[in-house]
Amino acid sequence: MYPLRFLIYDAQNQKYTAHSLLEEQLEPYHSLLCTCLLRVHNRIYNSKDSQLYRNGRARIPPN
Numbered sequence: 571m572y573p574l575r576f577l578i579y580d581a582q583n584q585k586y587t588a589h590s591l592l593e594e595q596l597e598p599y600h601s602l603l604c605t606c607l608l609r610v611h612n613r614i615y616n617s618k619d620s621q622l623y624r625n626g627r628a629r630i631p632p633n
Contacts, residue, residue: 573590580587596603614620 573592574596575588575590577586577588579585
């Protein structure tokens with residue numbers, strides 16, 4: 571089983587810290603992670619650039 575590796579930004583110290591967790595360690599956070607991912611997805615999907623692209627008014631897909 572491979573660990574999930576990610577960075578957490580510490581705004582106070584202005585640096586990233588590397589972390590890694592195994593799948594079983596993430597289980598208690600499953601609901602929270604899904605909620606966060608859904609919010610990020612919705613923010614991107616509802617952005618002005620995405621709306622213009624879906625409506626055919628932008629030729630370049632949003633980043």
